[in-house]
Amino acid sequence: MAGAHAAFQAQLLIPVIVGPTGIGKSELAFRLALELNAEIVVADSKQVYQRLDIATNKPSVEHRRAVRYHMVDFVDPAASFNAAHYVRGANDAIADIKMRGRVPVIEGGTMLYVDALCDGFSLTGVPPDPELRAELEALDLSTLRERLLALDSDPGVDLHNPVRMVRAIEVLEATGPPLQRLRTRTPPPWEALRIGLTAPLDVIDRRLEERSRRQVERGLIAETQSALDVGVPETAPVLTGIGYAEALAHIRGELTLEELPQTMARNNRRYARRQLRWWRRDARVTWFEIEPDPLPAILKHLGSKA
């Protein structure tokens, strides 16, 4: 695939691997990276946190020895991280990769992170205000709604969704109305070539069951406990993720050891469906079944675009 390789060396196109959790995006991105002599920029809201490796599905040490990974394993698990931090870090990583004359491949699970990066979401530019959030979170829905509508009569957010309304108020108090003018996109100086990986739902479900079981066997509970032991609060974003949330429930005695992987698989199932729905509506995604090995077809597709 010399053609594809050259085109990506020209640094105009960046392959972006998307799809539901558990479908093998990571493995495919790894193989693609070897093929293109590329480095991988992971777009995942949980893999950024240090030490929590098992349920975040971080790349293996073998993979990390063979390919350079970015945006993985660098944030204190007790800290919080968000989409804006991600976009900044990922853009820096991409610039760095390019400067070194190498090729980036983006691989992502977190839908907002991928879109915010590849479509250049402004995210309004207003950082979180923890005190204001704490105050607003204590309010009931209708009070929150009144407070929001008083600031902006047409904020364009779901008036049933407290999280969205709190954020909208936070932005409006910092900038003034109208909110909608702040949600802009400034596309990056490269084009994302979205590659979607998919499979029949029953196949995905089976893989998720298997993976959940394996994660428990690999020491998920001990990993969760050791995070608690070093002072990571139970409410830390990583620990609310699939796998850790259930492991915590088990540690608290709310889930048996047999229920643990089952519950993890169920929550993963729901997440996978949500990811599928998100990407399905994006016509820019070109889909590939995982069943016969999709790598040759993907390389061919990338070559044709380049």
Place this chain on the structure above:
RNA sequence: GGCGCCGUAGCCAAGUGGCAAGGCAGAGGUCUGCAAAACCUCCAUCCCCAGUUCGAUUCUGGGCGGCGCCU
């Protein structure tokens, strides 16, 4: 064999003589700084038969099934 209780969606479960709450699971959807989050929508003629009644899931009788106790 006798007595008592029960039988509502895949599961748990409330309820009423006037076309059946809620939760979980499931399906679909929304998404611009917590996104593995948050939110929205959809999803049952109430075990069967007969009777009472204008009308029964709700009342009566019988059947079937389950649970408990007793002999």
